[in-house]
Amino acid sequence: MSDDDERSSIANSWFWSLCCRVLKAGHIPKHAAFIMDGNRRFAKKMQYERQQGHVLGFEKLAETLDWCLHLGIKEVTVYAFSVDNFKRSKEEVEGLMELARQKFSQVLQKREFIMKHGIRVRVLGDHSLLPKDVLEQVARVVTMSRDNNNAFLNVCFAYSSQHEMTEAVKRMATGIEEGLLQPSDITEDLLEQCLYTEDSPPPDLLIRTSGEVRLSDFLLWQSSYSCLSFQDVLWPEFSVWNLFSAILQYQKNYKSISEAKATFLTQRRNNQLEVDRNYLLQNDTSLAHPHELDTKISELEHTREKRQREFLAHLHHKQQTYLESFVH
Structure with a gap:
């Protein structure tokens, strides 16, 4: 049985349907985030090549996205490649970039599916750190789907939260230097809008695999009031039952988190x-x-909000123009 057939059989089984109905009786997270940890350890455990662990990790992501879509989780954010990952061996970094080329190419080949289902793909991170050919693929994927609004996939690539916040502060400082902002315009709300995740609400549920119980510089600002679920399985071993467990944990804590x-x-x-x-x-x-x-x-407040809106529009246009330059 192929992976697609296996996913289809799970999704169409009576037990799957029953579990989904039970979960949907409670609150389903609108936005789930994943720290996909454990690919290298899984490869070592199974005596595979290290790169094979990353390949299997990407396959698990496709499966997990399918589960989320069936459950009604409309937005998913994944930690695909950290800024710190550039410090790994040259061989591993090149392998990960080659895998990214393949996967972004596959996304482009599924244009019809993406547009039909209204899926918007966003690649969040410092694009300037990426090889030019990878950035060109990123630009094509993001530009192709930017008007879709039915479901959202955010791929954090060349990303870290501290780097993100530092860049956000730099953006606001540049806004002041250019006369677009006043010092009194700098607020927590504005900083939030200057993050890579400007178009996304904070995640309701954040899941990390591999048994590690830390966030590893992922969505530190955004996850202040997220339900955190640490799953003691390596990412390629992550199952739909792990996802169900995390959602149940979210539902159990929904009231206290919402009030806080x-x-x-x-x-x-x-x-x-x-x-x-x-x-x-x-x-x-x-x-x-x-x-x-x-x-x-x-x-x-009125004058500040007006300047902030104009500044953010300027920032958005600048970023969009930057990506479009790589499309052409």
């Missing part, structure tokens, strides 16, 4: 109001009466 997240967002809003209030009291000499403060805060 709502409290956090309220506190973030209140903190920003306090910052704005102190800023006006110290810098606005036109305040004649205390009751004018709320009006001034509203005006400050």
